Amino acid sequence: MRIPILKLKDYLLVSIQVELDDQTVLTFQEDLLDKIKATSAKGVVIDLTSVDMVDSFIAKVLGDVIVMTSLxxxxxxxxxxxxxxxxxxxxxxxxxxxxxxxxxxxxxxSILSQLLEV
Incomplete structure (x- = not known):
């Protein structure tokens, strides 16, 4: 299952609405990095509102994704x-x-818009 990544202005919006498993989170990591490269996005909002729990692997990958987007x-x-x-x-x-x-x-x-104005 793929997590939708939407482009809005100069940034990407990701709202994770599926139960995360190891393969889904790894696919998401690759898809997000590819989308950043393809769109030259300046910012990303990752919404975890629907994610109730994570295991150690998923938590690590999500943490890594944040670092990778910064890189x-x-x-x-x-x-x-x-x-x-x-x-x-x-x-x-x-x-x-x-x-x-x-x-x-x-x-x-709102926070991302402020960060990108600087």
Missing amino acids: MGTKSVVTGIQPAVAITLIELGITLDNVHTALDLEQGI
């Missing part, structure tokens, strides 16, 4: 992190240093 020169905002996901990330030692977060997609788009 490609793209600003990222992660939105909608659920309490169980936040707890899992911290327990696994995955800190999203220098990652902008927001409670919901609307705030995430």
Whole structure:
């Protein structure tokens, strides 16, 4: 299953609405990086509102995706992190240093717009 990646202005919007498994998250990682390259996107909003839990592998890959987007020169905002996901990330030692977060997609788009204005 593929996670849709939408282009809006100079950035990409990703709302993960499916249950994540190892293959889906790896496909998402590749698709997102390819889409950044193809569109020259300056920013990405990744909405995790529908993600209730993650295992250690999925948490690591999501953390890696954020770092990879930064390496490609793209600003990222992660939105909608659920309490169980936040707890899992911290327990696994995955800190999203220098990652902008927001409670919901609307705030995430606002933060990304401000980051891209600078």
